[in-house]
Amino acid sequence: MLQDAPTLTDVARLAGVSEITVSRVVRNKGPISRSTRERVQAAIEKLGYVPNRAAGALASAGAPLIGVLLPSLSNIVFPEVLRGIHTALASTGYQPLIGVTDYDPVKEQEILSSLLAWQPAAIITTGFEHTDASRRMLSSSKIRVAELMDTDAEPIDIAVGLSHRRAGFDTGRHLISRNYRRFGYVGHDWNADHRARLRYEGLRAALDEAGLELKAEERFDGPSSTMAGRETLAALLSRKPDLDVVVFSNDDMAVGGFFHCLSANIRVGQTLGLFGFNGLDIGQALPLPLSTIRSNRFAIGRIAVEKLLETGQRPAEKLIVDTGYEIIAGATA
Amino acid sequence: MLQDAPTLTDVARLAGVSEITVSRVVRNKGPISRSTRERVQAAIEKLGYVPNRAAGALASAGAPLIGVLLPSLSNIVFPEVLRGIHTALASTGYQPLIGVTDYDPVKEQEILSSLLAWQPAAIITTGFEHTDASRRMLSSSKIRVAELMDTDAEPIDIAVGLSHRRAGFDTGRHLISRNYRRFGYVGHDWNADHRARLRYEGLRAALDEAGLELKAEERFDGPSSTMAGRETLAALLSRKPDLDVVVFSNDDMAVGGFFHCLSANIRVGQTLGLFGFNGLDIGQALPLPLSTIRSNRFAIGRIAVEKLLETGQRPAEKLIVDTGYEIIAGATA
DNA sequence: TCGATTTATGACAGCGCTAGCATAATTTAT
DNA sequence: ATAAATTATGCTAGCGCTGTCATAAATCGA
Incomplete structure (x- = not known):
């Protein structure tokens, strides 16, 4: 048989x-x-x-594979990027080979070397934080590299994403223009999520510029989640009840904050403004649509693949693609 | 260089x-x-x-890869299964090669054949709906196969999941025992999600057995989402306002239903009961924790890998692993 | 002490495919 | 009709690794 x-x-x-x-x-x-x-x-x-692809790869010194390094699958953001990657790949004959780094550059390096063993056409990774060894492996090979999510540093070959610092800054400007003055911040673990920190810094800069300050902040020591947002907002407000707006590190946290307000009978959008980041569906399905910023995660994945496959070689010069963002006014701030 | x-x-x-x-x-x-x-x-x-893995794979007629076929990445359930797969794979030297089928058996077949071209050690796929050609490819090869999520049919080699029919049945029994009598149902596209239909059938069977009937049902024509749940519940209640409990096809839909009730000032858990399926975090972070059933998605992925790698060959006899489920009483029904 | 076993190393062929360079068949130009 | 291009096909030699079998060195038993 x-x-x-x-x-x-x-x-x-x-x-x-x-x-x-x-x-x-x-x-x-x-x-x-x-x-x-x-x-x-x-x-x-x-x-x-x-x-037999293995034979083909061996004979032609290259496999129709794209190595994809993601920090996590728990945060819905990365499956969405992956979906963009998949969509763009669908018609090309390339397949994604996926690794999960748990936000750890050393783990990233290990997975990277096992991905490179397949001689993929390109590598897609996240952010700019890599070990020196990773950087060396990548830049000494003929494999194209895309670094996703972020545009706030110099890429190896291609960066696709948005400026998180500017997004944070614009959040501050937007809320100030809507006459909020007493700002609070609810965040999650920065070591894991470098970009959340950039947004925070942007927010602080906007406040500074307007002569305002952050009245209170609280950071949950762990990954972002709805429950974390709920509890952390509760903690923040018990210390500092007189805020008029709270900026969250992302939508998961903000939705949790919304739930806290429901339980605590705080009138969202009136007594207290809430602002997120990402523009997730869940936020827009809330009884009051969440005020937030849309990051174009699907597009980031898709465009990364398109740019990588546009040429058969490493690009002559570094390329930064800004996929931008937009403020969703919503009804919570 | x-x-x-x-x-x-x-x-x-x-x-x-x-x-x-x-x-x-x-x-x-x-x-x-x-x-x-x-x-x-x-x-x-x-x-x-x-x-060079390609050379190794060619010489030894087999690659340290596991082909993974998922129907979708939009539904959080599958990234969670994938996370389980990844976790179990981490220490083994195997890597996952991922394909997304969009719930389409023909597309599954195409992707399957391109996965098989790598001579992977095993294939993980979802459900039992495959084309004849897919089934032939799988059963005539020496590659082990795990079919996930479902245990309501006979697997090719290994099935890991739960009985959705029984889960639906137990939902009905549980709600009946809590004195609900006037049942409504809010669902989503069954063609895509075969398992939602099995749960529905189980629910109907439980009602039948108790001499009850489904007073009203409404199905959204598209994938499940919070927004769909919200709108579909609104539609259902406008047709049939006197229900005392609504069962949703899953938690996403149920959370949307919860939001509708907030907007429409319906007292959840008192005037109207809501029941979901999956046990997602978001449901448990709601002001009233969602009454639902926990499916063990992470475990499904992890156990599938463990069973597949337990032996180096196809198992002599078919194996079904029931990862079970538990009712989360919650506060919404 | 000598063969029998165990442990350590190597030679060789070939996995299935494709790059690179011929060569053959066909069409076009003059 | 003949040379010059164009189009179509084939030969050869690996790609880098591992399975199989052979051989050499070390250990053992009586």
């Missing part, structure tokens, strides 16, 4: 051509006459031939 | 041994004396040698 899978040779024999001709038909490369192509395709069909 | 990556031969020459000896050290296979091992490891270190 377990007959060996047919190889190029089998197809070639059946179609009465050489192996290389079959290879050309399969890869759609080089000139092939209509009649030969049809004969070969019939043979492929008949035998149920599936090319 | 772009010197060629070192190969086994380079390492062997530097260490003064044969290639096969280096290969044995790298793979930790076969007897090697302590002194040789150390010499070889030093050489590997010095050259920064990384084995």
